[in-house]
Amino acid sequence: MENTPSELVEYHDRKDLPFQTGEDIGRGTFATVYEAKKPAGEYIYAAKVFYLPITETDQELQKGRIKQEAHLISKAQHQHAVSLIATYIFNNKIYIIMEPLADQNLEKYLYDTIGELRTEERQSRQLQLLSWYGCLTSGLAYLHSQYIRHRDIKPQNILIQGDRILLTDFGISNDDPGNTIKTATSTIGTRVYKAPEWKEMGTGYARPGRAGDVYSLGAVFLDMLLVYAGQDLAVVCDQKGRHLPYREHTSEWVSQLQGSCQELRENVYWFSTILFLCQRMLEQDPDARPHIGEVELCWSYGPFEVVPASRCDCHVATQIYKAMGADEVLDQATINGHNLVQDLMSQRDFMVD
Template identity: 25%
Template sequence: MRTPVSDPQRIGPYAVVGRLGSGGMGWVYLARSPAGEAVAVKVVRAELAADDGFRRRFAREVAAARAVAGEYTAAVVDADPLASPPWLATEYVAAPSLAEAVAASGPLPEPELRRLGAGLVEALRAIHAAGVVHRDLKPSNVLLAADRPRVIDFGVSLLDGTGRLTRAGSVLGTPAYMAPEQLTGAGVGPPCDIFALGGVLAYAATGRAPFGDGSGVMYRVAHEAPDLSAVPPGVRETVARCLDKDPRRRPGTAALLGALAPPGTLPSWPAPVTDRIRERGEDLARRRSAGAAGVSMAPALLLHARTLLDAGLTGTLVRQAVDRGRSR
């Protein structure tokens, strides 16, 4: 991706503090609202912004995502699809991702796993109630904030591998967490997010995706059983039901809340995670008070910066990969 000639000092009404990262859609910045709140602002690349079809689809998707209301999501707070270039602002959560937390301190114990699962179900309830399907729920799209987990990038994962918005017959997502029907282009709906939830919980419990990664993962997702041997017995059956190949047999959010709700007092995150949360808050406070445009982000902030989906696969390519695996 081409680097912008210079980072903007303002995006809409937001004062830029510094660049967080980049992805297939463009660049993402940490910025301050007029009221002093921190937001992550995603700015669309010029070549995409020049496509009228892109702008129309972007506007529709943003409108749907803004309708999501819930305490377990990082909300879309503002957007201007007609700006030059178009941009999208979301709530900024100074917290590590689940992927980072597990990589740094290991899998979550069962009480914390239940807390995570119940929070993610609440997030999916809010997302689905707004008519949105996340389509790319995975460990890096889950933030472990001090008060509750937050789901990010819902309803705005719009790009395929070429940087174009998805069109009919295309699918997008992260293969290790995509439902079989999503991989083959058979359809995308709320059950796809339930399948991804099962994968995320399996990862949180074991430190690995239930179907593995790398070569052959799409075939395994479509045709093989997940490896849940290291998932705590108390939640193993629930995770397995989420990962059912048949979307009609996956549980709904009401059943999942009953199965995953932690008994008794809500557990805290493990100490290494709470330490990282505190460090993120301190970094954010320093950057907000500095307030200088173009300042490079501290590594702690960079680690959890999220952009829109960088890569995806068309339904044809995915089906070919699945078929190749079947023929081996």
Template identity: 30%
Template sequence: MIELHRNDRKKVFLPLSNESLVNNRYRKDTKLGEGTYGEVCKAVDILSNTFVALKKVKADQEEEGVPSTALREIAILRDISHPNIVKLLDVYNSEKHLYLIFEYCNTDLHKFLKNNPQDLSINFIRHASYQMLDALAFMHSHRILHRDIKPSNVLLSGDVVKLADFGLARSIGIPIKRYTVEVVTMWYRPPELIQKYNIYGSGIDIWGMGAVIAEMILHEPIFRGDSDIDQLHKIFDILGTPKPIDYPDLDYFTDKKVFDYFPKNNVEFRTKLKSIGEDGYSLLMKMFEYNPGKRISAREAMKDPFFIKN
């Protein structure tokens, strides 16, 4: 039996089950992906005759045991329900593996962009962005941070968009404590995390959301750095080098020995984003606000003029 602690307050118990229960109920179809801790397969639930996504996680009890990311994902998803957040249907815990059964979605946004190189319609971008923001607004209202917003963690099922992969998610309390900065994939990581600023909140998800919206327009990551310093250079090149008035808590940003000075309002970048219009561009700039305290919230973003249809 695994005893799972969430926020050092709540315990979730996962009793051991026979691995044959999983094999008898779910018939594997195709592999959807593979990571450090296991694989994800499309499978058929024989009882309901429906497709599911089966995540098989290695459980090496002699070494590290079940990865904390899998346990964290279970703890978070068992407590929340939203139409734009992937559903965790069941969990099986055997001696060798941990099985997480999720609702099945056709593809993810990363694969969708790769398979659809043509420009996406403004309606698609608006519709997908609104659903992602709705999920974030729900999570943030329950004091949950996703901490890894990126296209491969956004699932598509017809017209419905769902946030997935909650392995880095966590609940936060008040007052906000210091948390690890080793979260969020680099190309979607806000400047405060790159600068190791370990007191943060929902703004880190909003920055990632902005990067995802920009990627839907550009069909490539907007900030593609290969190191922390290079990532900041890529951000400053497009958004401009922040001044102390923009971000007084992180003076390191203004160190001319480290960074060149880049002016605001990159004309080339603005031209590339012309398809979303002035309202869309304005919303992105609110998401890419350097000062996380001034960054737009998910709930405020949903009320932005960009989502008001003409």
């Protein structure tokens, strides 16, 4: 009988392992990612491998956490979320097998786009970024609908395979402690992209909810917007090129970009619209941020586009409001109480009569 993905099976003999690991394709402080195949297969998976803690008590706590969260993640069946294939233990290491094996992460894509010298290729990569806003929104909305909170959204945890973009490491992630904090429940949050409600303090405080994910995704969106608009990432980095924390600089950065918005609005289509969406998602007060479902609703109108369209079909099921023009969008958004859609349309200088 085949094990389910959420079962944390322990193996004691290498010949019994369900997967064989190959080339090392990424290394972090605690985990290494390898290519992995089934013994008689050709399809390549990703295997994230990390050591169990030293003490038996910590080992049991870690195993319990992995089992619980693997059960949640195994439910995630969405085209913009990685799939959990198996979790098991061998030789004091935990193996997390996932698919697909990505070509790169979003962080690398952004910096490669900045450094691309061929104009045509750079523009193609920038347009691809534009189509991913809806995809990432759809992916996070799905996770939240399955009661999965990511809590570590950052460009390194967003994978790219061809023109497909995927959220990964939701729930079972370990990172460099110099760039993370740990809650009482061992949940990790990334310093640069974490929401203001993550406090630099000890254990025992309430952990942020879904609004924290919305904030982090808004921060990623702003990084993407800068590269899409040809602005590189200098505005969000210090003099040594290190990305500064959003929670300490959001107001400053948004104001700076709004100051140059007129020029960019004339030359960069969708710039001011996405900047406005980022501003709402990056509100300091968690209660002032839109729910991710409200953000997803911005893609529910068609054929008139409230926001840039995705190239894939991830929003087909949500495009339930047929609107041929701005007036129809505003009428339907008003009737249905879609306040964020109304705000975005107003920002684009469309007004309800």
